[in-house]
Amino acid sequence: MSRIELIPAYLIHRRDYRDTSLLLELFSPTEGRFPAIAQGAKSGRSSRAILLQPFAPLRVSLRGRGEVKRLTEVELDGHPLSLQGERVYCGFYINELLMRLIERGDPYPLLYDCYGENLARLASDEPADQCLREFELQLLAELGYGLLLNYTADTNKLIESDLLYEYHLEQGPVLSLSGQSELKIHGRTLICLHNREPLDKLGMREAKRLMRRILAHYLGDRPLKSRELFQPIIRA
Numbered sequence: 001m002s003r004i005e006l007i008p009a010y011l012i013h014r015r016d017y018r019d020t021s022l023l024l025e026l027f028s029p030t031e032g033r034f035p036a037i038a039q040g041a042k043s044g045r046s047s048r049a050i051l052l053q054p055f056a057p058l059r060v061s062l063r064g065r066g067e068v069k070r071l072t073e074v075e076l077d078g079h080p081l082s083l084q085g086e087r088v089y090c091g092f093y094i095n096e097l098l099m100r101l102i103e104r105g106d107p108y109p110l111l112y113d114c115y116g117e118n119l120a121r122l123a124s125d126e127p128a129d130q131c132l133r134e135f136e137l138q139l140l141a142e143l144g145y146g147l148l149l150n151y152t153a154d155t156n157k158l159i160e161s162d163l164l165y166e167y168h169l170e171q172g173p174v175l176s177l178s179g180q181s182e183l184k185i186h187g188r189t190l191i192c193l194h195n196r197e198p199l200d201k202l203g204m205r206e207a208k209r210l211m212r213r214i215l216a217h218y219l220g221d222r223p224l225k226s227r228e229l230f231q232p233i234i235r236a
Contacts, residue, residue: 006059012095029112033104038071055091056080081123090128092226094135111142129204136211148172149194161188169217
């Protein structure tokens with residue numbers, strides 16, 4: 001029987017399992033994304049039920065031979081992060097991206113660090129859109145789908161801030177010569193994304209449209225549940 005002792009992890013998804021237990025999806029720098037069963041944790045009297053919440057840095061111990069391990073110990077590894085208002089949905093959004101785009105069992109230590117840093121930024125007064133765009137870029141880079149943002153895809157010329165470009169999926173930006181493309185984006189937006197620099201209002205809109213289209217390419221036809229939950233908040 002394999003034993004894993006008090007490794008750092010975040011809970012990114014949970015659902016009821018049988019009468020009293022929870023089926024968890026955890027994200028760790030060494031184990032990647034992996035499932036675990038928390039027996040008896042569904043009870044409101046269980047200390048595990050209190051600890052097993054999203055956005056809380058944890059230490060977990062596990063036992064078991066198969067893919068789905070049994071959670072034997074859990075403790076806080078720092079202070080839980082308090083996300084307020086729409087930022088709660090932003091946290092659910094990045095959790096869902098991890099659930100949908102990374103395979104179980106593949107470790108991503110740099111992405112794990114980026115995840116924790118972005119949760120902390122979402123819990124601060126930093127612009128939420130800036131945090132999300134930078135996490136999306138890091139996620140795609142870790143998966144081997146990193147975006148070309150500083151050179152043109154066809155001529156290998158440096159992006160110029162005052163020019164307008166079209167972004168071609170799985171290729172990169174090319175100088176815009178027509179009015180047909182829906183993925184038009186200013187050079188200054190591409191440069192800010194490449195350098196992880198703050199975006200202005202126009203840049204925020206362009207970057208959001210670009211990243212939504214690119215992520216949809218990899219996510220497929222099934223819509224993100226977190227985005228559906230967020231829509232009533234946006235319209236309110």
